[in-house]
Amino acid sequence: MLHASSVLVFLYGFWLLLSGYFSAFLLVAGAGCALAVMLFSRRMGIIDREGHPIHLSRRALFSYWPWLAVEIVKSAWDVTRRILHPRMPISPTLARFKPSQRTDIGLVVHANSITLTPGTITVEIGRGEFLVHALSEEGAASLAGSEMDRRVTDMEAGK
8 A cells, every 4th residue: 555655646746747737627637647547557466566666765865866866977977078088088898797686676776777877888687697888998897896786785775
């Protein structure tokens, strides 16, 4: 029930954010649509701990996402510097490494975080291995045992 309530609040908040209109009729219509989607999703059995991981929300919101935003900006600056450099010092590299996460949600968060960071793309996810394309050899070398890996593992474990 907690997951269903959380989905309902999230859907309604998202609807309000995208709508931008606050007349009584539209507020009620938005609430009705959010309720209908939540009930359909609940009936389909897709509202669960994995589909809507609210257990990660508080830790992620206040520690991981701000850190990731800073890393995205730093990485974007590095990519911009490499592209604008006259010699364009890039060395595209594929790197395999073993992430330390144990749950599917932890692996997905880590892989998506790598892809969100400019200059790196998660190409393949295996049970105990990631294949990542990096814009530079330095970026590829820094993947294994990285700060991102540690932070996602800590968030997954509830630390």
